[in-house]
Amino acid sequence: MKRCLQLGSWLTIIGGISLRIGLRTIKTAVGAAVAILLAYYLNLEYWSAAGIITILSVQNTTKSSFRLVFFRIISTAIAFLIAIISFRIIGYNAIAFGVFLLLFIPVADTFNLQDGIVLSSVLVTHFLMQHSTSMYWIINESLLMVIGAGVAVIANLFMPNLEDRISTYQTAVETSMKGILEGMSAQLTTTVSETEKAELFKQNWEILSDLKIALNDGMAWTARHNENQLLSENDYYKAYFEMRNNQYELLRQMQTSLERIPGPIDQGKKIATAMDQTADTLAESNSAEDLVKNVEDLQKEFQKSALPKDRVEFETRAQLYYLLNNFHQFLRLKNTFYTIVASQN
Structure with a gap:
């Protein structure tokens, strides 16, 4: 019984550790071991260096790994x-190595090769230790680099599919936008006290903040996903989040306009109806063409309405018209995205 409990404890610890081990860690560990074995069985000197090169070359994305290598x-x-010039002129000593660094580091900085300074310098120390820059040692060190970097590149070909994760951010974005539009609709149609109105405004700004966070995260994971597409380019997700980010900016302006409208008015109810319809059809597969037409009809109707009777009504109508124009642009962005991008995928 005691042994069973101990076994259970060890399995729990191992399970907890495995949850903390990511794919990059696994690729780094396996890749380093493979690189060392290859260098060892090829009878290369300093074969362990191949593993270090692999460790330093495994990156988060496929393209970044290729660029680095x-x-x-x-x-x-x-x-x-x-190094060959320095050692053969000055000799195989610390002074020659110092001269090598004095020359190599500025050259590497000039050509934006800073990532290779440490690794290249370590390989050069092998020339120093062997007191030789013969072809044998040049080939030995070159093979260490090729094996270590090559294994890292191969390891980085195996990347997780990030589309499921990106889809969760798409869902979060659309859920937030739905809540924002429903909140705006309520602000246009509900008669409430100043305190309750302030609470409605606060809630919508909070959802707008959540929306921006989801957009930023979605765009970040989309960029990482694109970096893993070595042989194909698909800008769909990038275009999607750019479209939604532009819509977010319009929603912020619309919310600001709403806060300058004193209370429910007749024209506002029609806009609220269009907002409710939009909230129910936010999915990326919807072209929003009918909604665009409805809002354009509202714009024409507003233009034909009687002139405002006083300053307050004029300012209210101005804010409402500005709100409607931004809402129209909000829908046009979606319609353009569907027409140009979504229909091609």
């Missing part, structure tokens, strides 16, 4: 050239 290979080639 490419620049590190260039950096290593430049470092070897400078």
Whole structure:
């Protein structure tokens, strides 16, 4: 019984640790081991360095890994050239290594190769330790770089599919927008006290804040997803979040206009109805074409209405018309997105 309890405790600990181990950690560990084994069985000197190169080359995205490896290979080639000249002229000593760094670091900075400075310098120390820059050692160090970097690149070809995660942010964005539009509709049609009105405003601004957070997170994960698409380019998610971000800016302006409208008015009820319809059909698959037409009809109706009777009514109508124009633009953005982007996917 005691052994069973101990076994259960160990399994719990191991399970907890495994939950903390991400895919990048697994790829780094496996990749480093594979790189070391390859270098060892190829009888390379300093074979453990291949594993270190792999550890330093595994990145969060596929494209970033390819870029890093490419620049590190260039950096290593430049470092070897400078090191060969330095060591053969000055000798294999600390002074020569210092001269190498004095020359190599500025060159690496000039060509934006800073990521390769440390790694290339470590490989150069092998020349120093062996007192040789013969072809044998140049090939040895080059193979260490190729194996370590190559294994890292292969490891980074295996990336998780982020589309499910991105879809959760799409859902969060659309849910927030639905809540905002419903809140705006309530503000246009509900007669409440000043305290209750202030609470409605506060709630909508809070949802707008949540919307912005979801948009930022969605755009960040979309950028990461695109960085993992090595052989194909798909800007759908990028276009989607850009469209929603532009809509967010319009919603902020619409909320500001609403707070300048003193209370429910007849024209506002028609806008509120259109907002409720929009809230119910926010999904990306909806073209919003009918909604655009409805709002355009409202705009024409407003233009034909009688002139305001006093200053207060004039200012109210101005804010309402500004609100309607922003709402029209909100719907046009969705319609354009559907026409140009969504219909192509």
